[in-house]
Amino acid sequence: MSDILLEAKAVAKHFGGVKALRDVSLTIRRGEVYGLIGPNGAGKTTFFNCMTGLYIPDGGGFVFDGLALQADAPHQAAERGIARTFQNIRLFGNMTAIENVMVGRHVRTKAGVFGAMLMNRRTRDEEAAIRQRALELLHYVDIADRADDLAKNLSYGDQRRLEIARALATEPKLLCLDEPAAGMNATETEELRVLIEGIRNDGTTVLLIEHDVKLVMGLCDRVAVLDYGSLVIEDVPAVVQKDQRVIEAYLGA
């Protein structure tokens, strides 16, 4: 097993005249927390969308876990082991918190319509296991007390946590978080840092888009910087922080 989990090879994406990604190449290693930072509009979310199959790249591609990722196949990305959260939270608002996580188990379970109609032993066991696992995950992200509340009625921070629990339910090898700390206060951000660290320690590789530089530098093993769709640098936080181009990109010089 190679220690490289994801390799992006010259990924390009444009929208009309806007070059959102210009031949971005980077590698994520197993077991690390990898930060992806850059100013607004740099192309970070676009990178996520290309990787998870929501956008079809105009050039380049991804190798995940030793095999090429199919473009335009979001459900297959999840099946292969890539889970994500969204910058502007996308929960199933009128489903309860636990149901949201249970939907996350879909890709790792099997029951079909006939199972559902007959409610045979295997279906009932699987359903019980789904619920059990979902509850464990709610405990894991510390919102088990809200299990039966509708997702849309949760507080902002709890919604972010629920989205992470839902993503974890798919048993990802790579968990991609798009600005999970956005809109959180200092305490919530600190709790989030602990959560992400725990996820990494439990063996899941994490790709983190984040504007909170302090959080990124404290948490990530390596960091990549995007600016105007181009990769500026990919290195350990200490090096990235001192890089002249990064400082300029952030100061808009």
Added chain:
Amino acid sequence: MKNWLNPRSTVGIALIAVALIALPFVVGAAGQAWVRILNFAILYVFLALGLNIVVGFAGLLDLGYIAFYAVGAYTWALLASPHFGLHFPVWAILPIGAVLACFFGVLLGSPTLKLRGDYLAIVTLGFGEIVRIFMNNLNSPVNITNGPQGITLIDPVRFGDFSFTGTSQILGLTLGGPQKYYFLLVALAILVIVINVRLQHSRIGRAWQAIREDEIAAKAVGINTRNVKLLAFAMGASFGGIAGGIFAAMQGFVSPESFSLIESIMVLAMVVLGGMGHIPGVILGAVLLTFLPEALRYAVTPVQMALFGKILIDPESLRMLIFGLALVLVMRFKPAGLWPSPERSRELGDKVAEGAK
């Protein structure tokens, strides 16, 4: 499932059972015609629950649903009538009808499920019409459907020697044909309701709801949205096919005009007006929308005579006018339906559009 065992719901179920058994006799006192209407109400419950899978659970607007009913009805008509001289037994035709309808569901679904909302509605509408037009014109050069004249002398439902037409004596009770069909329909309806409830609370049911809530998020957690939507189409279509078979057997006659667009719209109205995605609401919608026009048929003329001493407005027009007005009023004052699921009624309050980011 556990709360089925508690005493209060046991009493409730017993009461419902007694009511369901007594109903055809009570209604029968007013004439067999009312028992037939009652049977149609149950048939529409069937149809509405099938469409509810597509529209209510998966959130796909289907305006051609009646086509599957037509497929089921014609399957029965062709396989059990003198038209081709075939007389298949029930246990063979109903599954064939269901499978054929399911096949047509997939046929319609697979090229169209990339479409959404209004676009899907238009395509399904066209599909429904195409099926009806085929039924109307498949009488030459080879006579398959007998065209607009339709197919007559269709076999009733029969189990061995027991036929569902004509009167018979059971347990000392005299049962007319419609009353016998009533019990068959109730039994099937209970089965359909159980299946619906189970589907809704299953892995697939959750996937349907997830797609309805947020398709992009559903994809991102690994739901193969295309297949899961196809499944909704196929399931809904099979229910329609079974209902169609029973319809053909019960009437003894089918013709294309039973499967017009207005029928699709009526079934959709039952789902929406009752409470989309909420099984008890959908049942209520189907029953109300079957009985209301019929009740009006009987009420309009006497009421006019009593009020004005003569018939001022053509009873048929007035009946549809009142019916239409009733629909408008319900949707105006209960936009989530007469009996919506608790979530649905809240949801309508705060649907905010947001872009994909």
